[in-house]
Amino acid sequence: METETDLCIVVPAFDTLNLTPLGTSVLIAACRQRGFRVGAVYASVLMGARIGYELYETICGTLVRKQPGEYIFKPHAYPPETLARIPEGIEHPKMLDLIASVAPAVGPHLDEVVQAIAAKKPRIVGITNMFQQNMSAFAIARRVRAALPDALIVMGGANVTGVMAKALAPIFDCVDYFFDGEADVAFPDFCEAYLRRGERPAGRIVECAPLQNMADSPDADFSDFIAALREQQDAGRLPPELPGYVTYESSRGCWWGAKHHCIFCGLNQASMNFREKGSERVVRELTALDERWDGRPIRTADNIIPNSYFATVLPQLAAMPHPPKLFYEVKANLKEEQVALMRTAGVYSIQPGVESLSTPVLKLMRKGVSAHQNIMLLRSSAKHGMRAGWNLIYGFPGETQQNYRDMLAIFPALVHFRPPDGISEIMIDRFSPNFDDHERLGIPEIKPFEIYRGLYPSDAPLDEIAYHFDGIYTTEFLSDTALVKEFRDSVDHWKHLWLRAQRPLLLLETKASGGGVVIDTRPIAREALSVLSPAAVNALAQLERPRPREGLPEAVAEHLDFLLQRRYVIDHENLLLSVVVRRASAEPNRARVPMMAEASSL
Structure with missing residues (x-):
C-alpha cells in the first residue's frame, strides 16, 4: 500500500544503474529536511x-553522436500531430535495429512508471533530465499530465539549463516549471511556497542561484534508489552486485577553470566559482559511506580535488588502516609525493585531465600544464599503482602537423604507461569557450550535431536546444588525413598491447649498492634486462624532471647516449625526461585495492 506523498522525484531512463544517482538523492534529502513527504520512482x-541490464547499459554508454536512448522514447514524447513534423533522423542500420528491438517495451514501461507515480498521489512531480533523458523525461511528463491533471510537473537537470530550458518550454507544455541551475535550496523553497502557502512563480523558468556554501547541501539519501534496485535484484531481473560505485561530492566548480577556462569544457555553467566541504565533514561522510557500503568504491563527482585536502582530508584518510577506495579528478601537475599520498589515502583511480602530450596543443587548450608534466603524472601513477584515466583530443585551431609527429615519435617509449581510454576530435559543447567565443578561437561557424534534427519539430530552435556542436573549420593537422589515421592507429596499437596477458614494462629495481636492473618488455626494448651502475641510476634520477641538454652535469651527460638509445629517456620538445618507472616501496593501504595490475604489469 503506497503512502500519499507531497512530492515524487522521478529519474527517467537512460541513467546508468552502476552509480548511485547523486543529484536526485541530495534533493530528496533536502526536501525531507524541510519536513516534506517525498517519494521516488526510478524509471531507470x-x-x-x-x-x-546489459542492453540498458549499452544504450547508456552509446556515443553522443548517436543517442539511441532519445530515439527510443521519441514516439512517446510528442502528440501525433507534432510527431508527424519530425524527420526520422537516424539512418545507421545498427542503431535502427537497436531502437526497434527496444521499442515494444517502451509503452508498457511508461504505463508502469506512471502507475507507480500516481500511486503516491503527489502534488508535485519532479523529473530529472540529463544526457540521454530528454525524450524519456518528456514522455513521462506527458503521461503524468494525463493521469494527474492537478499535479504540478517540474523538471531540472543539465538538459534544461540556461537557454535550453527557454527553448524547450514552448515545445513541451506538459511541464509547468523548469529549474535552471543548482536547486539544492531553490527546489525546497519552491515546495515550501506551493505546498504550504499556495504560491507559484510567475514564469515557467525558475532560475536557481548557485549554492554559496557547501554546508547548505545535505548528505545524499540513497535509500529510495537502493530499495528500488533491491526489489528488482531480488526478483532476478538485475545483477546483484549493482551499484558498482557509490557517488559522493566534496566540492563544486573548478578552481582552475575559475582562473583559466579550458576551451573545450562546457561544465559548471551555473557557477565556476569553487566551493568545498569542510575537511571534518568529508572524512566523516566518506568513512560512513565506506562502512555503509562495505568498502565499495566511491566515485567523487568533483570536477577537481580541492587543493586544501592534501593538507587535511588525505593525511587523515592515509592514517587509517583501511581507508575508503576513492576516485577523484585532479590536475595533472601533481607532484609525486602528492600521488603517493593519494594512493596511501585509498585513492585507487584518478582522472587527471591529460588530453595531449604536446605542450603547444595544451597551451591552445588552456590546460596550464606541459606535456612533460602529463608524462610525469603517468609515470608517478604507474609507480604507485594508481589507475590514471586519460584521453587524447585533437582538432584545435592553431595545432600543427609537427605537434602530432612529435607525439608519434615518443609513443613507442611510453607504452608501459596505461594507454589513453579514448581518442577523438574535439566536440564543441555549449557553455565552453569554444562555443561562447568560437569565432575568436578560430572556428568561424558551429552547428548542432545532425542527430538532433530527428528529435525535434522542424521549426524548433536547435541552436538553443542542442548541447553538442560541430565546428566548420579545419587545422593543419586535420587536413592531413593520412597523419590523422597514423596518429589514431598508433593509439590503437598501444591499447592492444594492454590487452595482452603480459602488459609492457619499463621498471627499475634498485640495489643496496646503488646500482639497479631495468626490466624492459616494450616492443622497442633492446634487452629485457639491463644492469645499471650506480652512476647510471643516478643519471636517471637526475632526469626524472625535464632538463635541457645544455648545462647537464657531466655525471649525467656521460650516460645520456646509452639512456636515449634504450629509450629509457626521451628527448621531447627539446627537453630530456626519464620514462622509467621506479618500483615503489610497499604501503599497507595499497594491498586493499589491487590496482597495480591495472596500472602496469608490476
Whole structure:
C-alpha cells in the first residue's frame, strides 16, 4: 500500500544503474529536511529490469553522436500531430535495429512508471533530465499530465539549463516549471511556497542561484534508489552486485577553470566559482559511506580535488588502516609525493585531465600544464599503482602537423604507461569557450550535431536546444588525413598491447649498492634486462624532471647516449625526461585495492 506523498522525484531512463544517482538523492534529502513527504520512482531501474541490464547499459554508454536512448522514447514524447513534423533522423542500420528491438517495451514501461507515480498521489512531480533523458523525461511528463491533471510537473537537470530550458518550454507544455541551475535550496523553497502557502512563480523558468556554501547541501539519501534496485535484484531481473560505485561530492566548480577556462569544457555553467566541504565533514561522510557500503568504491563527482585536502582530508584518510577506495579528478601537475599520498589515502583511480602530450596543443587548450608534466603524472601513477584515466583530443585551431609527429615519435617509449581510454576530435559543447567565443578561437561557424534534427519539430530552435556542436573549420593537422589515421592507429596499437596477458614494462629495481636492473618488455626494448651502475641510476634520477641538454652535469651527460638509445629517456620538445618507472616501496593501504595490475604489469 503506497503512502500519499507531497512530492515524487522521478529519474527517467537512460541513467546508468552502476552509480548511485547523486543529484536526485541530495534533493530528496533536502526536501525531507524541510519536513516534506517525498517519494521516488526510478524509471531507470524499471527500464533496466524490463529490457535487461546489459542492453540498458549499452544504450547508456552509446556515443553522443548517436543517442539511441532519445530515439527510443521519441514516439512517446510528442502528440501525433507534432510527431508527424519530425524527420526520422537516424539512418545507421545498427542503431535502427537497436531502437526497434527496444521499442515494444517502451509503452508498457511508461504505463508502469506512471502507475507507480500516481500511486503516491503527489502534488508535485519532479523529473530529472540529463544526457540521454530528454525524450524519456518528456514522455513521462506527458503521461503524468494525463493521469494527474492537478499535479504540478517540474523538471531540472543539465538538459534544461540556461537557454535550453527557454527553448524547450514552448515545445513541451506538459511541464509547468523548469529549474535552471543548482536547486539544492531553490527546489525546497519552491515546495515550501506551493505546498504550504499556495504560491507559484510567475514564469515557467525558475532560475536557481548557485549554492554559496557547501554546508547548505545535505548528505545524499540513497535509500529510495537502493530499495528500488533491491526489489528488482531480488526478483532476478538485475545483477546483484549493482551499484558498482557509490557517488559522493566534496566540492563544486573548478578552481582552475575559475582562473583559466579550458576551451573545450562546457561544465559548471551555473557557477565556476569553487566551493568545498569542510575537511571534518568529508572524512566523516566518506568513512560512513565506506562502512555503509562495505568498502565499495566511491566515485567523487568533483570536477577537481580541492587543493586544501592534501593538507587535511588525505593525511587523515592515509592514517587509517583501511581507508575508503576513492576516485577523484585532479590536475595533472601533481607532484609525486602528492600521488603517493593519494594512493596511501585509498585513492585507487584518478582522472587527471591529460588530453595531449604536446605542450603547444595544451597551451591552445588552456590546460596550464606541459606535456612533460602529463608524462610525469603517468609515470608517478604507474609507480604507485594508481589507475590514471586519460584521453587524447585533437582538432584545435592553431595545432600543427609537427605537434602530432612529435607525439608519434615518443609513443613507442611510453607504452608501459596505461594507454589513453579514448581518442577523438574535439566536440564543441555549449557553455565552453569554444562555443561562447568560437569565432575568436578560430572556428568561424558551429552547428548542432545532425542527430538532433530527428528529435525535434522542424521549426524548433536547435541552436538553443542542442548541447553538442560541430565546428566548420579545419587545422593543419586535420587536413592531413593520412597523419590523422597514423596518429589514431598508433593509439590503437598501444591499447592492444594492454590487452595482452603480459602488459609492457619499463621498471627499475634498485640495489643496496646503488646500482639497479631495468626490466624492459616494450616492443622497442633492446634487452629485457639491463644492469645499471650506480652512476647510471643516478643519471636517471637526475632526469626524472625535464632538463635541457645544455648545462647537464657531466655525471649525467656521460650516460645520456646509452639512456636515449634504450629509450629509457626521451628527448621531447627539446627537453630530456626519464620514462622509467621506479618500483615503489610497499604501503599497507595499497594491498586493499589491487590496482597495480591495472596500472602496469608490476
